[in-house]
Amino acid sequence: MAIQAKGLEAPVEPDQRLRMYRDMLVARELSDRMFTLNRQGRAAFAITGQGHEAVQVAAAHAVRPGVDWILPYYRDVAMMIALGMKPRDILLGLFAKADDPNSGGRQMPCHWSWPEMRVVTRSSVIAANLPHAAGIAYASKLRGLDEVTLVSFGEGATSEGDFHESVNFAAIHQLPVVFLCENNGYAISESSEKQMAVKHVADRAKGYGIIGQTVDGNDLIAAHQTLSWGVGECRRGRGPVLIEAKTYRFSPHTSSDDDRRYRPREEVEEWAKRDPIDRFRTRLQGEGALTPDDDRALRDTVKREIAEAVAGAEAAPDCDPADTARYVYFEGDSAQQRGAG
Amino acid sequence: MAIQAKGLEAPVEPDQRLRMYRDMLVARELSDRMFTLNRQGRAAFAITGQGHEAVQVAAAHAVRPGVDWILPYYRDVAMMIALGMKPRDILLGLFAKADDPNSGGRQMPCHWSWPEMRVVTRSSVIAANLPHAAGIAYASKLRGLDEVTLVSFGEGATSEGDFHESVNFAAIHQLPVVFLCENNGYAISESSEKQMAVKHVADRAKGYGIIGQTVDGNDLIAAHQTLSWGVGECRRGRGPVLIEAKTYRFSPHTSSDDDRRYRPREEVEEWAKRDPIDRFRTRLQGEGALTPDDDRALRDTVKREIAEAVAGAEAAPDCDPADTARYVYFEGDSAQQRGAG
Amino acid sequence: MSTKTYLDAIHDAMWEEMERLPTMVVLGEDIQEGGVFRATDGMLAKFGKDRVLDTPLAESSIVGIAIGMAQNGCVPVAEIQFADFAFPAFNQIISEAAKWRYRSNNAWGCPIVVRMPYGAGIRGGMYHSQSIEALLAHVPGLKVVAPSTPHDAKGMLKAAIRDPDPVVYFEHKKAYRALKDELPDDDYVVPIAPAQVRREGGDLTVISYGFMVHECLQAAEELAGDGVESTVLDLRTLAPLDRTAILDAARRTGKVLIVHEANLTGGIGGEVAAIIAEHAFDDLDAPIRRLAAPDVPAMPFSGAQEDACLPSKETIAAAMRDLAAY
Amino acid sequence: MSTKTYLDAIHDAMWEEMERLPTMVVLGEDIQEGGVFRATDGMLAKFGKDRVLDTPLAESSIVGIAIGMAQNGCVPVAEIQFADFAFPAFNQIISEAAKWRYRSNNAWGCPIVVRMPYGAGIRGGMYHSQSIEALLAHVPGLKVVAPSTPHDAKGMLKAAIRDPDPVVYFEHKKAYRALKDELPDDDYVVPIAPAQVRREGGDLTVISYGFMVHECLQAAEELAGDGVESTVLDLRTLAPLDRTAILDAARRTGKVLIVHEANLTGGIGGEVAAIIAEHAFDDLDAPIRRLAAPDVPAMPFSGAQEDACLPSKETIAAAMRDLAAY
């Protein structure tokens, strides 16, 4: 698959490259650990995005943190890491701890919410947050604010009515929304031919009169260029755009899934050769930006940090049953609440 | 707008042409009368399709009655007339009479249902019957039956999630469904630019990998050719197809609407010049198939028939309040019921 | 004071809030031309097409977009053209709006208003007459209101717009032009939650909401002629219910009839009866009666059959007499 | 007889009907690989991909397509992967399936089954634990069932498949592997509608359904140790309710506790209480009690908070003791 980056936006500086690499490593190690913790019976459930790291980190680096709005999905561990969420915070969610910043232990792990970073709360209901992205972007436009909204989802999500209604609305009003589809070829067990008769999710854009762009989601630099271009188009008033990043998940769908039932091992192995982290490492090493020794040291550090974060998060206090009925409605002074006027 | 009929399917014989012309006249006269009856306080509500007659009659003549499945919408008065529904039967619905064959007075007028003609019951909920069309067609394919399903709707309906989900499903399974959009440029007051950023509804087909075809819906022969082609494609296993017939409604949306609030009079007058009935009359007369005298006589007859039908229907017995709670569930021997096994 | 219809009240509440709140947006189908019921009449010219937003024909996104707007500093008031067409938006209302604050542990709020014209008696047939309020009143996180008078319609819509949580606002179509009140010219709010005693009487209590309150009041009037004095309690807010007012009235009179035009089974009446049967049991002198539409999927277009579904002052009065005589 | 889990029972009911009915189709997400709970395990190989249909991720169309199939000679059994994801399909269920026969004045029928795994207790968090049955039980035209045992699960699913009307079939996720029964090897049906007395006792009645029935039975057992004998009534069908069985039990014991894991307000318990308060009033010896989840939008992922939401044999026993002592 050819990289189809539109123009060369946002050249990536050496420092940034190393940060990106580190973020991918952290996300991978953290995600692997979350699965292990589940298998050990220490965590009820895990859902992660091993394999999707490149496009996720690319997206985080294409937006302006705290300015642009981000509506990620459960696979976006690496996106959140790259935005600055601490592994400990993600693990607090895994263990359903009281201090889980995403939901206070109410939601499954990796159901993100981070107001300061404009990461908007989402449910488990596939595609249901796409209209929210359109609404946020409409508000940006109405209020004359230079903000872009990025919403990510899988290719399965594009089958839902909410996908259609949201992209259609955004297209009609030319809203600054980047619709980012992380196409990993499967919605749980269903391969993408069961979701659509077109070859690429990007083809869906044609029905809305907007640009659809496919990119190799396992190529960090290509993905970053394409996403930066998309964000740029939105800022230039030429949004929305639909970006499809072709990728693959290395894990089962969740800790409750057994992907051997539906994915041929050869296919998994074939994609393993295109591991986005390995590819980026090779590139960095080829550029002389990373020596094998530095790499080994970095990976050891990351491993240690995650292990520490696990220990810390697991020891944190559980949710208090007495808080179960809190925050069904706003409590307190309604002038303080977010969102109104 | 050019007529874009694909190939020349189903040449229309002179007899059939006159029948088509008559059906359009009947539908127009009946529809006008329904509005009048509402203004006179004799009918609670009217909804009709003046202006849409050509494409509707074309559709009725493109399908095989009793074989193909038809899911029409509230504007399809002329389609139903051309399928053989009696004006009296439609008027029984207008007056909410017990013998209304469509719903026994339960639904608004022009909410069609006619099992013998495979016209499937529908609600008032826009686009909600599109998945039914897909499901019926799936069953045809599963059961190896040579049946086509035709479902009609307005361009506004294409904004609903159910449109997307249905076309997508039909495309994935290559189902024999003709999705017929009667694009009259407005959804109540909203012009079509408020529904989509593409110029033609047919453009929406591209996102699904199926053929979309635009035709002049006020040109009976062109519409008939296009619809016959569409039905043929479906029978040849090359469905689904999305056919967009550009047309215009001459009436307000319903008897409760005042279209002067949102449609410029010049626009209405401009379209009046393209009245599908006038155009077809001119054509028939040009071909020598219809003399002005014959035409006058025919129109008189139609007028008289409708007047008689009104008198008859209005005098028919009202619904019995004692029947209000009937048929919430199946009553009687469940072996007789439609649909199962 | 000025004479206003129920529809005027709704229109004016939005208008005045639009003037006060520069980022308030009204959105829905046919909003710009004034709405099919004219609730947004004149707003396009006054507030412009960006704040008076014609949406595509797509209810799920109407609510979903409103939710998004509310996150980014706007105050959205979404219109679902008829409550009957709210079902495509149920996922956005129930899975999203209602759970927004709870699932984010109070980090996010979802201050949206969803207006839904509902109710029968206008020959609307099966899909323009439904009363679907009980479905949403079962959903914690939502507030559900159904004002019965122009005064409340205005005051509660303002309260809804100013509320930090999602409010579903049921406005009765038959009330639009049938009801008139003298309304204060100054800004006022009718708080969400408290029910309102519309009439006091010691013999029995009738509990209702929406347009049916007026049928109940007429029936109560009629019974007063026969010396039976009844309390008529207008719930006004259906979620959360005003349990105190319900229990007070039940205890005071010992006999309760609950009336609504939604179908009986699973309706608001069931919940109200259950609250009374649990918490005012010792004060009850008679079975708790309910009068509601029969369990049909929706009301027929036929006037004769629609009338057969709707409680009326006659059937209410008859039920009250039975109860009084118990 | 063979030992079968609740999940086996569901699987086998479909399997046997698939063998009997050549146009029966099971459809939904991940159906072909056996379903996320394995209810359709092995069916792809046996019945082929056209009758074991993987749909796109789009619930509205899953139900809508099933409705269409049913018109054209198929017998569709649709799976919504989790009841929590049924809301996008609510329009198809409520506006279409439920009203299909009524609106066509019996010209058309809508014999579909929609299976919905529901319920909490499996650490599923807010969107994999909901009990949404009350919303659909308020909708005339639908039948709603929630079997509590493997025996009923099999027999009622067969009844649902053979029913001429739309049936929403709630299967409890916690029951899947937790419950086992000896099931007859021969074909059998458990009819939709009749409730079932699971235990007889004269002191009080506990009414419940689904997985909670087992907590109630354990609580009843415990109380029997203290000499308090209770009737446990398993509703099994939530719409239409078996009023006779409910009223019989209420009249016989004079005291009633209703238990469900759906949130309290507007739940099935309200309707059941209202029926009793209206029609068995004179036989009541105590307030009608309800025990249910608190009114939170959905159950938290946190085990501690989920447990705090769910009635348990301890809290049920405590409520029963209170009631017995009244």
Ligand SMILES: Cc1ncc(C[n+]2csc(CCOP(=O)(O)OP(=O)(O)O)c2C)c(N)n1
């Ligand atoms: C509305 C809804 N239906 C079903 C599910 C169950 N479910 C969770 S993830 C998933 C597959 C999603 O696939 P895709 O969108 O491709 O994202 P991926 O997981 O592959 O990244 C399904 C069916 C859900 N969460 N929401």
Ligand SMILES: Cc1ncc(C[n+]2csc(CCOP(=O)(O)OP(=O)(O)O)c2C)c(N)n1
């Ligand atoms: C789901 C739903 N939303 C809103 C309505 C109200 N409504 C009835 S017809 C209509 C416009 C339909 O426009 P279009 O699809 O273009 O068909 P047309 O009437 O123009 O032929 C609307 C909004 C409805 N019936 N159903």
Ligand SMILES: [Mg+2]
């Ligand atoms: Mg995927």
Ligand SMILES: [Mg+2]
């Ligand atoms: Mg139109």
